[in-house]
Amino acid sequence: MRVLTIAGLAAIVAVAGCKKTGDREYEVEKPVVGTQTDTIHTPDVDVGMQKDTLTVPDVDVKKKKVEVNVPDVDVQKPSEKDTN
Numbered sequence: 001m002r003v004l005t006i007a008g009l010a011a012i013v014a015v016a017g018c019k020k021t022g023d024r025e026y027e028v029e030k031p032v033v034g035t036q037t038d039t040i041h042t043p044d045v046d047v048g049m050q051k052d053t054l055t056v057p058d059v060d061v062k063k064k065k066v067e068v069n070v071p072d073v074d075v076q077k078p079s080e081k082d083t084n
Helices: 002-016
Strands: 018-022 025-032 034-041
Touching: none
Parallel strands: none
Antiparallel strands: 018 025, 025 034
């Protein structure tokens, strides 16, 4: 339980030691003997769209007639005499 409390306190202190000083710029205090302040510059990320050209292959499909064997089934209904 003590370890969890100490870890939670350390996380609060770490977040509290940060402050924004400008656009994409933060000032962070490091725990040393005393404190030391460093400035961290975050990266600038631009996300956008650009056009690109793709080469797609041209596929020609040729049709040809092929003969195949298909089963021929004749079904004969039973006559009235056969059912009685």
